[in-house]
Amino acid sequence: MKIVRLSQVPKWKDKNPTAAEFLSALRSESYLKEFMVSLVNNYAKGKMWDGTIDLNTDDIRSALLMTNTTADTEGNVQLMNAYTTLDECDATGYARVALVAEAVNIDTVNNRAEFDANDLSFTGLGGNATRAIQGVLLYKHITNDTDSLPIVFIDFTSDIPTTATQIDVPFDAQGILQAA
Template sequence: MTAIEPYPTIREYRRGNIDVETATLRVALFNDSTAYSPDQVNHEYVSDVLDGGTTAQEIQDATYSRQTVSNASVTVDAAGGEVEFDADDVTFSGLDGGETIQGWIVFQQVGGDDTTPADDRIIAIEDEATNSNGNLVTLNGSDVTIQFSSEGIINVA
């Protein structure tokens, strides 16, 4: 499944205000403690989603930290009639604590660190992050790799 992107993000792409190939992009994981459902209209910034559990709760395990996206690229798929944004898969090492991952957010980090989530624009949200068996992943001390779709993280037709 390809992730969804908020409508305000699409607007900013078209205005030329986001360049995913040069921006600092990060990935955050959220757990299933709150039944999160994406809102493409109102979930524009990280703080709109990761708000301490009202909308969604970020993974709380002490070994967890947000990861940086590498090798972001945008390509034209002429045969498919779309533009694809993709990047290398992202690995979170040794996550423990028994939480269950519901999903992930790729966001544009603004200001050089993650301390200002109100200006970190969401690029993509996946709210059903499952393993190869179709199950949500429960943290057990193993590495967790977010494998982005072979069709890209985002596809724009």
């Protein structure tokens, strides 16, 4: 399974990188985190293979996570409530966002399958999160966190400031997740 790629720097309303900051990020080692998923959950890989997770039809949602999360390092967690520290965004107005227009497509030219959806937008944030936002977790929503299955964690290269009032996560034109 290939790593998830983001097509561009995640944007937030209160701060957009300058051209110089963007080029600096491209030259740094941390650039890779900006454009790729940091962690594909090991159990999610198996559950995609056995059909427990159907990326075409399941309710796939996203959660913004702050800098104390362990979702960026715990690849063997089976359920959302099993993370040592989820550290979900606590800004006023924050709510998890469901993915829209999910689809798995076959790319015969590149010999792979690609999972894609519309870009994410977390709007109406109060600009008062306790800590900076580190990344976004995609998961299969079932009933609540005791039943929901983590799929991938996308770590932003630069943490998004606590004062952000909108966070947009654009996905790569070639899909969120690729399997070859």
